[in-house]
Amino acid sequence: MVKKISLLLAFVLVFVSGALAQESNGDETFKGFDPGRYIVDEVLDHYEWEIFKIKNTDVSIPLPVIVYSKLRHKFYAFCSCKLREGHKYKGFFIPEDGKFRGRIVELDAQGNRVRPIDLSITKNVLAIWISVLILFWIFIPMAKRYQQNPLSPPKGFHALLEPLILFIRDDIAKTNIGEKYEKYLPYLLTLFFFIFLNNLLGLLPFFPGGANVTGNLAVTGVMATFTFVITTVSGTKHYWKHIFWNPEVPWWLKVPIPLMPLVELTGVFTKPTVLMIRLFANILGGHIVRVTFITLIFIFAAFGVAAAYGVSIISVLFVVFITFLEMLVAFIQAYVFTILSALYFGMALETDEH
Amino acid sequence: MELITPGFGLIFWMTLTFLIVLIILKKYAWKPILESIRQREEFINNSLKQAEEARRQLENVKNEAQKILNQARQEREQMLKEAKEIHARIVRQADEEAKKIKERRLQEALQEIENAKINAVNELKQFVADISIEIAEKILRSELSDKQAQKQFIEKMLKESNLN
Numbered sequence A: 001m002v003k004k005i006s007l008l009l010a011f012v013l014v015f016v017s018g019a020l021a022q023e024s025n026g027d028e029t030f031k032g033f034d035p036g037r038y039i040v041d042e043v044l045d046h047y048e049w050e051i052f053k054i055k056n057t058d059v060s061i062p063l064p065v066i067v068y069s070k071l072r073h074k075f076y077a078f079c080s081c082k083l084r085e086g087h088k089y090k091g092f093f094i095p096e097d098g099k100f101r102g103r104i105v106e107l108d109a110q111g112n113r114v115r116p117i118d119l120s121i122t123k124n125v126l127a128i129w130i131s132v133l134i135l136f137w138i139f140i141p142m143a144k145r146y147q148q149n150p151l152s153p154p155k156g157f158h159a160l161l162e163p164l165i166l167f168i169r170d171d172i173a174k175t176n177i178g179e180k181y182e183k184y185l186p187y188l189l190t191l192f193f194f195i196f197l198n199n200l201l202g203l204l205p206f207f208p209g210g211a212n213v214t215g216n217l218a219v220t221g222v223m224a225t226f227t228f229v230i231t232t233v234s235g236t237k238h239y240w241k242h243i244f245w246n247p248e249v250p251w252w253l254k255v256p257i258p259l260m261p262l263v264e265l266t267g268v269f270t271k272p273t274v275l276m277i278r279l280f281a282n283i284l285g286g287h288i289v290r291v292t293f294i295t296l297i298f299i300f301a302a303f304g305v306a307a308a309y310g311v312s313i314i315s316v317l318f319v320v321f322i323t324f325l326e327m328l329v330a331f332i333q334a335y336v337f338t339i340l341s342a343l344y345f346g347m348a349l350e351t352d353e354h
Numbered sequence B: 001m002e003l004i005t006p007g008f009g010l011i012f013w014m015t016l017t018f019l020i021v022l023i024i025l026k027k028y029a030w031k032p033i034l035e036s037i038r039q040r041e042e043f044i045n046n047s048l049k050q051a052e053e054a055r056r057q058l059e060n061v062k063n064e065a066q067k068i069l070n071q072a073r074q075e076r077e078q079m080l081k082e083a084k085e086i087h088a089r090i091v092r093q094a095d096e097e098a099k100k101i102k103e104r105r106l107q108e109a110l111q112e113i114e115n116a117k118i119n120a121v122n123e124l125k126q127f128v129a130d131i132s133i134e135i136a137e138k139i140l141r142s143e144l145s146d147k148q149a150q151k152q153f154i155e156k157m158l159k160e161s162n163l164n
Helices: A002-023 A035-043 A080-086 A123-148 A157-177 A181-203 A217-234 A237-244 A259-301 A305-349 B008-143 B147-163
Strands: A048-054 A057-062 A064-069 A074-079 A105-107
Touching: A035 A259, A048 A080, A048 A123, A057 A080, A064 A080, A074 A080, A123 A157, A123 A181, A123 A217, A123 B008, A157 A181, A157 A305, A157 B008, A181 A217, A181 A259, A181 A305, A181 B008, A217 A259, A217 A305, A217 B008, A237 A259, A237 A305, A259 A305
Parallel strands: none
Antiparallel strands: A048 A057, A064 A074
16 A cells, blocks of 8 residues: 555656756746745744744744844844844844845844844744653653652553663663663663654644754754763773774774774764764654655645645645654654664773773 | 754754753652662562562471471381381280280199099098998998908908008
């Protein structure tokens, strides 16, 4: 079934891309609808949280804008609703095109667009905070209950979470880090549940889900940096020796040109970079695929109502299928990020005796 | 390009948020949860160990009991055997004793009978002798009314006594 659908979709895609190629001259729009723009906008961060849009009525949650103007050396905080539809407020506006499209800019004396230091509470920041509140709401009462009767087995939702906690403790931390795993366990647990929850929330099509948090390079980058810092800080003598003067490598690869140390040192940085990119790309990919299938309906709407209905059936079926797949991916990516972090900690903790 | 350009604000808020979440969850969630899980696991392990220990002790007790039972059974058998032996010996001894007594009694009885017989014979002899003398007296009185006959008789008697 899935095979047939995917085959059919492949044909549809080929057809659409053909149609796009014929019509495309810079901006491909279908009756004013620009699919490429729409898809990218869907996965990007915004200054407000759009809930739905009917005709020209935009229902969205305005979020606070906090910027520090480098030109005026001053902080500004105001509602993002002031900047709607290209309005200017206190010299700030959101351009619709150019290098800084969709990001708050101000104009300098020469009329050039300059980015202020932007600390706005954007859609993704709010989504992160919501997920954090959910984490607190889940785990702090759970901890209380556990403290009150530590000997009774978990019940209900806790019985679902405890195997995950045990899985991270036994199969991720203990196996990869070794004896000193307990020190790293809180970080690994936080990491896993943060990623997993945000991945799942990202699959929800409406508020408070739908934000592309874990598919954002800044978010994955911060988490990868945490892993990198912890790895570097816990590195033993053996770990650094292995990087700069690996005894298993012949000397001429180290002197006079430090080839291997260079490769190893690069590895130190590539490891967290790969972590960052893997999670980002997987989640972003899932989002884009799902949005794309929905977008297909709008593209076909440009060809006629019948085409739109026909495609919508296939599209919706496929989005459902992809969503199930993404649920699996949500878990797998959280797991992979956590296990690799644990693995790096384990490598950093290695000593001579083994 | 926008997709791979991380926003500074988001990096800032994410770092701050993640750090705070890490600290709060570590203190108020992970530590108590992990500690409780550890306690529970320890409790389960201890309980299992204790159960095992109890089971082993029970087994030991059972073995002990069996041993005691076996010993008791053996002792009983031994005692029974001994008792039987004693019984047999006593019976045998009693038999022998009885036989001896019987024999002795028999001997004594026989002796007494013999004695009585001898006495009786003697008495009879005495009696017969007395009677004989009496008879003889009477006969002699009647027969020996004459001197001749008396003399004849004495001679005859002397002859006879010599034969005796």
